[in-house]
Structure formats: C-alpha cells, structure tokens
Amino acid sequence: MEISRRGQTVQASPIRKLKPYADRALEKGIKIYFLNIGDPDIPTPRPILDAVRSFNDRILAYGPAQGFLELRQAIADYFNGYKIPLTSENVIITCGGSEAILFTFAVVGDPGDEIIIPEPFYTNYNGYASLANLKIVPLTLKVENGYRLPSVEEIEAKITRRTKAILLCSPNNPTGTVYSPQELDRVVSIGVKHDLFLIGDEVYKEFIYDGLTHKSILEYEEAKNRVVVVDSISKRFSCCGARIGAVITRNDRVYQAALKFAQARLCPPTIEQKAAIAAYKMGLAYFEPVRQEYERRRDVLYEGLRSIPGLVVGKPQGAFYMSVRLPVKDAERFVIWMLTDFALDKETVMVAPGQGFYSTPGKGLDEIRIAYVLNESDLKRALVIFKAGLEKYKATVEA
Amino acid sequence: MEISRRGQTVQASPIRKLKPYADRALEKGIKIYFLNIGDPDIPTPRPILDAVRSFNDRILAYGPAQGFLELRQAIADYFNGYKIPLTSENVIITCGGSEAILFTFAVVGDPGDEIIIPEPFYTNYNGYASLANLKIVPLTLKVENGYRLPSVEEIEAKITRRTKAILLCSPNNPTGTVYSPQELDRVVSIGVKHDLFLIGDEVYKEFIYDGLTHKSILEYEEAKNRVVVVDSISKRFSCCGARIGAVITRNDRVYQAALKFAQARLCPPTIEQKAAIAAYKMGLAYFEPVRQEYERRRDVLYEGLRSIPGLVVGKPQGAFYMSVRLPVKDAERFVIWMLTDFALDKETVMVAPGQGFYSTPGKGLDEIRIAYVLNESDLKRALVIFKAGLEKYKATVEA
Numbered sequence: 122m123e124i125s126r127r128g129q130t131v132q133a134s135p136i137r138k139l140k141p142y143a144d145r146a147l148e149k150g151i152k153i154y155f156l157n158i159g160d161p162d163i164p165t166p167r168p169i170l171d172a173v174r175s176f177n178d179r180i181l182a183y184g185p186a187q188g189f190l191e192l193r194q195a196i197a198d199y200f201n202g203y204k205i206p207l208t209s210e211n212v213i214i215t216c217g218g219s220e221a222i223l224f225t226f227a228v229v230g231d232p233g234d235e236i237i238i239p240e241p242f243y244t245n246y247n248g249y250a251s252l253a254n255l256k257i258v259p260l261t262l263k264v265e266n267g268y269r270l271p272s273v274e275e276i277e278a279k280i281t282r283r284t285k286a287i288l289l290c291s292p293n294n295p296t297g298t299v300y301s302p303q304e305l306d307r308v309v310s311i312g313v314k315h316d317l318f319l320i321g322d323e324v325y326k327e328f329i330y331d332g333l334t335h336k337s338i339l340e341y342e343e344a345k346n347r348v349v350v351v352d353s354i355s356k357r358f359s360c361c362g363a364r365i366g367a368v369i370t371r372n373d374r375v376y377q378a379a380l381k382f383a384q385a386r387l388c389p390p391t392i393e394q395k396a397a398i399a400a401y402k403m404g405l406a407y408f409e410p411v412r413q414e415y416e417r418r419r420d421v422l423y424e425g426l427r428s429i430p431g432l433v434v435g436k437p438q439g440a441f442y443m444s445v446r447l448p449v450k451d452a453e454r455f456v457i458w459m460l461t462d463f464a465l466d467k468e469t470v471m472v473a474p475g476q477g478f479y480s481t482p483g484k485g486l487d488e489i490r491i492a493y494v495l496n497e498s499d500l501k502r503a504l505v506i507f508k509a510g511l512e513k514y515k516a517t518v519e520a
Numbered sequence: 521m522e523i524s525r526r527g528q529t530v531q532a533s534p535i536r537k538l539k540p541y542a543d544r545a546l547e548k549g550i551k552i553y554f555l556n557i558g559d560p561d562i563p564t565p566r567p568i569l570d571a572v573r574s575f576n577d578r579i580l581a582y583g584p585a586q587g588f589l590e591l592r593q594a595i596a597d598y599f600n601g602y603k604i605p606l607t608s609e610n611v612i613i614t615c616g617g618s619e620a621i622l623f624t625f626a627v628v629g630d631p632g633d634e635i636i637i638p639e640p641f642y643t644n645y646n647g648y649a650s651l652a653n654l655k656i657v658p659l660t661l662k663v664e665n666g667y668r669l670p671s672v673e674e675i676e677a678k679i680t681r682r683t684k685a686i687l688l689c690s691p692n693n694p695t696g697t698v699y700s701p702q703e704l705d706r707v708v709s710i711g712v713k714h715d716l717f718l719i720g721d722e723v724y725k726e727f728i729y730d731g732l733t734h735k736s737i738l739e740y741e742e743a744k745n746r747v748v749v750v751d752s753i754s755k756r757f758s759c760c761g762a763r764i765g766a767v768i769t770r771n772d773r774v775y776q777a778a779l780k781f782a783q784a785r786l787c788p789p790t791i792e793q794k795a796a797i798a799a800y801k802m803g804l805a806y807f808e809p810v811r812q813e814y815e816r817r818r819d820v821l822y823e824g825l826r827s828i829p830g831l832v833v834g835k836p837q838g839a840f841y842m843s844v845r846l847p848v849k850d851a852e853r854f855v856i857w858m859l860t861d862f863a864l865d866k867e868t869v870m871v872a873p874g875q876g877f878y879s880t881p882g883k884g885l886d887e888i889r890i891a892y893v894l895n896e897s898d899l900k901r902a903l904v905i906f907k908a909g910l911e912k913y914k915a916t917v918e919a
Contacts, residue, residue, distance in 0.1 A: 248784020385647020391761030
C-alpha cells in the first residue's frame with residue numbers, strides 16, 4: 122500500500138514550507154516583515170465585508186455549478202469595460218483562481234501532455250500539473266534582461282507533439298514583468314501557427330505602472346477560440362481568503378468540459394460570490410488609488426534594493442513582486458538564516474527563495490522574490506534590516 | 521487544437537443536466553417539488569449564520585493550507601465524541617467534501633489505477649475519477665436485497681494489480697443503506713489482506729434511523745494506516761453552500777501528500793471556516809431533533825411509495841435518500857416527462873434518474889433516487905402528484 126507517484130513527487134510549496142522557521146522566530150519574540158507571500162495589507166473594500174455581514178438567507182444552500190448569473194455578468198461587464206467582448210456564458214466561477222487553473226489544465230491536456238510556461242513562474246502551477254499529470258516545459262528567462270520573452274525560434278524549440286498550450290502570466294508573478302504587445306503578438310502567432318491553447322493568468326491586470334496599460338490575450342480576435350483566462354478576485358480586491366476565481370473562455374467546448382468538472386464539485390462558495398458581486402459593483406474607479414499605492418511601494422523597494430551592492434534587480438512594471446539575484450550561493454539558506462540567526466533590534470525580514478519558481482533543476486538558487494505587500498514605512502524599515510542581514514550573512518556564513 | 525480526452529468523456533452531472541427542463545416548467549408557472557438533489561430545507565443553524573455576519577477582520581486574508589487549527593481541533597473533538605481517536609494533525613480542511621475526494625483520489629492512485637466502489641454510487645465520484653484519471657470499478661448492488669454488500673469472493677473478484685482502494689459510502693448516497701458492522705468487517709479484512717486503501721465517505725453519519733448507531737471505518741485500529749475519510753459539513757449542518765469539508769487520515773504519508781496538493785490551492789474559504797467552528801461548538805445535541813425530522817420523513821416517504829403499485833423499494837436506514845425501481849423502461853424519460861408534460865393542479869415533482877449513479881452501462885435505467893429534503897406536508901403532497909404522474913405515464917407514454 123504505497124501512495125501515488127504524483128503524491129510522492131508533488132512539490133511542497135516553497136513559500137509555505139519555510140513557515141516553521143518563521144513560527145519559531147515569532148516565538149522568540151522577533152518581529153518579521155513578511156515580504157514572502159502575496160497577501161496584501163490593503164484593507165478589503167467595505168462593500169465586500171458589508172455583503173458578507175448582511176448575508177440573510179435562511180439556508181446557506183448550493184448555488185449553480187457555474188456560479189451565480191449576476192456574478193458571471195458582473196465579470197463579463199468588467200471585461201467589457203476594457204473593450205473585451207465577453208458575456209456571462211463565457212464565465213465559470215471557481216473556488217479561487219486555483220481551481221480555475223486545475224480545470225483549465227484538465228481540459229487542455231491528458232496525462233503526459235505538455236504546457237510551455239516561461240520560468241520563473243507562479244510556483245503553484247507545479248502542484249496542479251502534478252495533480253492533472255501534465256508536464257510543465259519551462260522556457261527559462263533571465264533577470265539580466267528583465268525576464269523578457271525570447272525569440273520565436275527559442276519558444277518554438279520547446280514545442281513537441283505533446284504540447285497543448287502556452288501559459289503566460291502578465292503582469293507576472295514572481296517577476297513583475299508586464300509583457301509588451303509585441304511579446305504577446307509573438308506568442309499568439311505561435312499559438313495560431315502550432316494550433317495550441319493559450320492560457321492567460323492575468324489576475325494582476327489592475328496593477329500596472331509607469332503609465333502602461335494592460336493588454337489581455339482575450340483581445341486577440343484571431344485567437345479567441347484558443348484562449349482560456351484564469352482569473353481571481355483575491356489580489357484585485359484584497360480578499361485572498363474569499364476563494365473566488367473564474368475560468369473565462371469563448372471556446373464553447375472548453376467551457377462545456379470545464380462546466381462538467383465544475384458540476385462534480387457542485388458549486389463555489391455562496392456567500393463570497395455575493396461579496397464578489399458587491400466588489401465589481403464598485404466599478405473601475407476603485408482601482409486607481411490602490412494602483413498608485415503599489416506603484417509608490419514599487420519605487421521605494423526598487424530604489425532601496427538598487428542601493429545594496431551586488432544585487433541584480435530590474436524595475437518591474439506590474440503586479441506586486443520583484444525577483445532579484447543576490448550575491449549569495451544559496452538564497453534559501455540565506456532566507457532561513459534571516460529567520461533563525463539574524464535580527465536587527467529584534468526585527469527581521471522574510472522573503473521567498475527563488476528556486477521554487479523554476480522547474481529547471483539548479484535554476485534560481487541565487488534569486489529571491491519580494492512581495493511589496495506592506496506599506497511604505499514598513500518597506501523602508503524592511504530594506505534597512507534586509508541590507509544589514511545580507512551584509513552580515515556575506516561576512517560570516519559565506520565569508 | 522482538441523480538448524483533452526478526459527474533458528470529452530467526463531460525465532455531465534445526471535442531476536444538474538435536467539435543470540433546463542425544470543427551468544422551463546417554472547417559467548410556465550408550474551410549482552415543482554424538488555426531490556432530485558440533496559439540498560436540505562432544514563434551516564442553517566443560527567451560530568453558523570451569526571459567525572458569518574460577525575466576520576470582523578479588516579482583511580479577508582489567506583488562512584493556513586491545512587485549515588485553521590481551531591477548526592481542525594473541533595473536528596478531531598467531534599470524532600473523539602464518538603470514541604474515535606483523532607488529533608488536529610489528522611485533519612486537512614478542504615473546499616467542500618468535493619475537494620477531499622479529489623485529494624484522496626490523487627493521493628491513492630496514479631492515472632490508470634483502480635478504485636472499487638459499490639454501485640449505485642454518488643455520481644460525482646465519476647467526475648473526480650475523470651479529473652484524476654482513475655478508473656472506477658463498480659461492484660453492482662441490487663435494490664431487491666436492500667443494496668447490501670456481496671460476499672468476500674464477489675468483492676475480491678474485482679481486485680486487479682491496479683486496484684488501490686475500496687470506497688464505501690455509509691450511510692449511502694443514493695440508496696440510504698447503512699452498512700452493518702459485519703459488512704464493514706468484511707471490507708476492512710479484504711483491505712488488509714490485499715493491502716489496499718480504504719476510503720470512507722461518511723458525510724451522512726448523523727442521519728441514522730431505527731435505533732442504529734453509525735460505525736465508522738476510522739474505528740478499525742488494525743486498518744488505521746490505510747483509512748482515509750472524506751468529510752463535509754454540508755449536510756451535517758444544512759449549509760451546502762459553505763464549501764467546507766475535510767480529509768481525515770492517520771496515515772502520515774497520505775496526510776503530507778494531501779497537504780502538498782492543499783498548499784497548491786492556498787487555503788479553504790476563511791469565513792466559512794469560522795462558521796464551521798461555531799457549528800461544531802453546538803455539540804452533538806444539535807443533531808437529535810434534525811435526525812428525528814429526517815426519520816419521520818423517511819417513514820412518510822416509504823409508506824407513500826409502498827402504496828404505489830409496481831415499485832421495488834426497500835426501507836433505508838440512513839442519509840436522506842431512497843433508491844427505487846419503477847415499473848417503467850426509461851426512468852430518465854419519465855423524470856423529464858413529469859417536468860414537460862405533467863402537472864396536477866399546476867404542480868409536479870422532480871426526482872433524479874438512477875442511471876447516473878451507475879458506471880456499468882445499462883444499469884439503473886428503471887431506477888430513481890428520491891431525496892427527502894422537504895417537510896412532511898410537502899412530501900405527502902409530492903407523493904400524491906408522483907403517483908398520479910406515474911399512472912398517467914404508464915397509461916399513455918408506455919402504454
């Protein structure tokens with residue numbers, strides 16, 4: 122009686138597996154600035170919390186498998202606001218963006234099929250690839266050129282007869298890169314040429330800086346039948362614990378298959394769907410102050426990191442992450458050391474080791490991801506601590 | 521660009537696929553007594569709704585991947601109340617019992633591996649078997665003997681080198697059967713002999729009638745390392761829309777693997793976990809009046825069905841379902857006809873066709889499942905309508 126191979130080989134969350142070290146630091150009375158996980162400190166908007174608190178049904182009952190029509194329509198309207206022509210019939214509500222990834226993976230591929238994903242990538246794609254028995258084929262990007270996508274030839278070199286899809290996350294977790302229209306054009310034309318699905322993870326679409334605007338792969342009419350977008354309200358509305366996401370597609374066969382998987386799990390959470398309706402009713406105006414707040418933080422973090430010798434850091438233009446190369450051999454060891462052996466006035470900083478965001482063995486060993494989910498003053502203090510810690514680590518552990 | 525084979529072959533929910541016929545009947549002004557789906561009419565307990573309404577965090581944030589400790593402890597305490605020795609370390613909170621099934625399937629088997637399940641069975645096991653690429657090997661039971669489990673030899677005949685687990689749902693959906701200690705002994709000893717996992721779906725454990733008590737497969741100390749129970753608060757506390765379930769196991773390797781899949785999807789819903797804590801704090805005393813209510817309904821339904829000529833119906837002792845053989849050739853056609861072509865004083869009844877609960881082709885064609893999730897007076901009225909409809913259907917459509 123042995124557990125499954127996928128159960129044995131599925132990656133432990135590289136972010137969550139360090140939690141015990143953080144817990145022990147907290148027990149010792151150390152204050153930790155948590156820059157390791159994308160759990161924003163922006164308050165959840167009042168209409169969401171009010172909708173939760175005013176839930177008044179007599180029975181907390183099942184909803185429809187595809188989600189409440191009012192929410193599906195609200196999401197379609199939201200995209201229509203960006204001139205993307207969707208209807209409620211293109212939207213399936215899921216239990217978080219997580220479940221949207223699972224359904225999408227299961228619908229585009231069978232066991233052994235491949236999905237090309239630029240790396241570093243959102244680490245949880247690994248878990249879903251294991252669960253659905255798909256193989257992630259990484260397309261390795263480089264911090265030195267801001268994690269831009271490579272040439273058509275380099276991308277095409279990854280395509281095999283088992284390739285079913287290319288997945289693009291933009292704005293990117295963990296790099297913060299926003300792919301340019303030219304980069305998107307390149308990938309869409311490869312998708313059309315090689316008859317592949319195009320999966321878009323655009324959950325950070327509202328968080329774009331430097332005057333850029335977000336281009337969605339849903340905008341490509343010539344590819345409309347091959348695009349599936351996985352969406353989530355978690356970051357958009359600072360409500361990660363709500364577990365409301367969506368599969369969005371204009372391919373009816375994809376929709377119907379995802380719906381059958383959705384029927385098997387009955388429905389997404391009823392109360393948070395009502396909260397999500399309230400969230401979308403706030404309209405696009407909600408986002409601008411939040412976007413500005415993240416942009417200021419990005420600037421604070423970028424300037425602070427640039428002042429630390431030996432780092433390789435680009436200036437990302439979206440999401441709330443930066444991926445950085447450190448002048449250390451083993452970034453995970455450094456991250457743990459910061460929790461176990463370092464403190465400045467009883468305070469330390471936690472970031473995420475980069476290795477977990479790569480599927481190519483040996484990649485990302487000297488990189489970290491920093492989530493700027495704390496306010497400016499906390500970020501500035503965290504930078505002071507981080508710099509002092511890195512200096513001491515270099516002078517003692519890796520001396 | 522074709523969707524996956526699993527996406528093409530996954531079963532559409534046999535219950536939810538008939539919803540359009542119901543919608544059209546409602547549009548015509550017909551009142552429907554819904555006995556087709558296990559969505560109870562028992563009010564959600566006040567402490568659950570109060571916990572939702574008093575959610576007062578500033579940020580609706582992620583919780584731990586395995587669920588809040590307080591809820592895991594509450595569930596362990598609940599089982600301890602039944603003399604089952606569990607700790608919080610044996611419990612992973614999931615997004616509904618549905619996700620618990622998915623994680624369990626993914627941990628016990630790889631694509632192509634087999635799980636033996638007595639049929640008729642909860643239809644959504646099919647969806648998860650498709651998603652996880654497992655093969656369900658049905659063990660066909662018969663209404664004539666109350667869907668009791670067959671002999672050791674008949675069960676062992678289903679075991680191959682790909683068999684990883686036997687799944688037992690007791691009290692059973694869709695039959696209402698409660699397996700006897702002798703039947704459980706039989707299956708557990710087969711599991712031990714053939715080194716298989718034993719999966720228990722015991723979400724209806726509180727709904728047991730005729731003075732019986734529920735025996736859990738968690739009680740078998742000799743099998744404690746091979747038992748995984750999928751649990752849910754949906755039926756237990758009349759809150760199907762909450763989406764809170766659990767994987768329960770004392771096998772640490774199963775636990776750790778399920779936890780890694782859980783980490784990939786970040787966490788279960790935050791607010792409903794707090795509601796679930798409030799639910800378990802009500803204590804076991806909450807269940808007795810609810811249990812009595814369902815037992816009275818079972819009696820009303822059983823007596824009513826017995827008075828209809830030509831039915832084969834046993835008296836189930838648990839859950840809130842009955843599976844019944846009708847004197848018709850095609851029960852699904854009859855179920856649809858009741859929605860499209862029949863009404864008694866502008867009222868009709870909807871039940872679930874039996875075929876979807878079988879994976880053996882051709883089985884269950886003349887069976888239905890009735891969920892007694894309406895109050896006694898509605899049930900009595902539904903029985904009058906059902907009887908009249910069946911008579912007319914027999915006299916006209918299948919005459």
